[in-house]
Amino acid sequence: MKIILPPFRLERYFAKHEFSAPYLLCSSDCESMALQDLLAFEPGAQEQFLGLRLGYTETPGNPALRQAIATLYEHVAADQVLVHAGAEEAIFNFMNVALQSCDHVVVHSPFYQSLGEVARSLGAQVTEWRGDPARAWELDLGVLEKSLTARTKVVVVNFPHNPTGFLPSPKFVSELSALSEHHGFVILSDEVYRGLELDPADRLPAMADVNPRAVSLGVMSKTYGLAGLRIGWTATRDRRLHRQLATFKDYTTLCNSAPSEFLATLALHHADAIAGRNLAIIRDNLDRLDAFFGSHKDRFGWYRPKAGSIAFPALLKGAVNTFCAGLIAETGVLLLPGTLYGKGYRAFRVGYGRRNLPDALARFEEYMTR
Ligand SMILES: Cc1ncc(COP(=O)(O)O)c(C=O)c1O
Numbered sequence: 152m153k154i155i156l157p158p159f160r161l162e163r164y165f166a167k168h169e170f171s172a173p174y175l176l177c178s179s180d181c182e183s184m185a186l187q188d189l190l191a192f193e194p195g196a197q198e199q200f201l202g203l204r205l206g207y208t209e210t211p212g213n214p215a216l217r218q219a220i221a222t223l224y225e226h227v228a229a230d231q232v233l234v235h236a237g238a239e240e241a242i243f244n245f246m247n248v249a250l251q252s253c254d255h256v257v258v259h260s261p262f263y264q265s266l267g268e269v270a271r272s273l274g275a276q277v278t279e280w281r282g283d284p285a286r287a288w289e290l291d292l293g294v295l296e297k298s299l300t301a302r303t304k305v306v307v308v309n310f311p312h313n314p315t316g317f318l319p320s321p322k323f324v325s326e327l328s329a330l331s332e333h334h335g336f337v338i339l340s341d342e343v344y345r346g347l348e349l350d351p352a353d354r355l356p357a358m359a360d361v362n363p364r365a366v367s368l369g370v371m372s373k374t375y376g377l378a379g380l381r382i383g384w385t386a387t388r389d390r391r392l393h394r395q396l397a398t399f400k401d402y403t404t405l406c407n408s409a410p411s412e413f414l415a416t417l418a419l420h421h422a423d424a425i426a427g428r429n430l431a432i433i434r435d436n437l438d439r440l441d442a443f444f445g446s447h448k449d450r451f452g453w454y455r456p457k458a459g460s461i462a463f464p465a466l467l468k469g470a471v472n473t474f475c476a477g478l479i480a481e482t483g484v485l486l487l488p489g490t491l492y493g494k495g496y497r498a499f500r501v502g503y504g505r506r507n508l509p510d511a512l513a514r515f516e517e518y519m520t521r
Pocket residue numbers: 179236237238239240263309313341343370371372373378383
């Protein structure tokens with residue numbers, strides 16, 4: 152059977168604008184850095200990088216990298232980590248390994264399209280578990296319970312959430328884990344924005360630490376701003392699932408890029424410093440966004456997320472597609488219309504992990520006061 156995947160709306164939108172729009176105000180990844188700046192984190196790193204051999208690499212991932220990734224977890228060991236080409240490959244492979252066409256999947260919504268679309272393309276039935284926009288996109292576990300069926304195989308969650316920034320409480324996470332134990336579904340927990348909590352006390356335990364069958368998804372792209380490395384991973388204590396993922400990966404990327412693995416390892420040895428730099432940018436940008444949206448309360452519904460690098464404010468008047476198209480045409484400022492996440496979202500994604508947000512916001516402000 153041929154898998155038919157519809158266009159990835161958000162990625163097609165970025166393909167059109169990302170490298171031509173002068174002011175990206177909807178990027179989900181944090182500020183990146185030059186190769187030389189990353190290498191400067193450790194004496195001797197540049198020489199080691201230049202001496203790197205470019206043969207095949209170990210298929211599960213470089214052992215030093217898997218070790219560095221394992222330090223992000225409490226109970227996950229290096230051999231329970233599988234390195235992939237970004238989180239995107241991990242999502243695709245997980246769905247292919249975990250699902251059959253008769254299965255049912257529940258997805259935290261709105262969702263980054265691949266989190267639901269790959270399951271749908273495999274013939275699984277997908278039910279959306281919607282956050283409540285009136286309560287800063289909070290999820291209700293009672294709603295999840297009602298949508299579970301005997302065929303529910305996987306529940307997909309994404310905390311901190313793309314696009315809303317929603318972050319639940321640790322109690323919510325343990326209750327979700329208990330539901331998984333009771334009903335037997337596997338939790339795919341997309342944690343690619345983990346580490347970007349404004350208050351470190353709000354950081355949730357990784358789902359793979361809490362639940363022995365859950366899969367936690369991580370990546371270098373967002374918190375660390377190193378999307379160009381294309382290094383992501385799965386972490387799970389379920390040995391069978393881990394083995395199945397490793398076996399499937401032999402048919403996708405097989406093994407990872409040696410330079411990227413070296414650089415990701417180096418970055419993770421300095422994870423706190425890099426995430427700390429990005430959090431400082433985020434804090435400053437959020438203060439500016441508070442002020443901007445505070446002076447346009449009649450046009451936008453704003454809330455300040457507790458974590459992540461993106462938010463999903465409401466547009467109170469007019470159509471969101473027209474609004475975003477007018478803004479880019481007249482000012483070069485790119486927002487992401489909520490309709491790319493599905494019909495009926497009268498909101499837009501704003502990204503605040505980049506250094507040039509003040510410039511973009513100044514142009515946005517000028518447009519609003521015209
Ligand atoms: C929630 C979520 N999961 C996965 C991904 C994919 O990450 P990557 O492009 O680094 O593979 C993204 C990227 O935007 C995302 O927002």
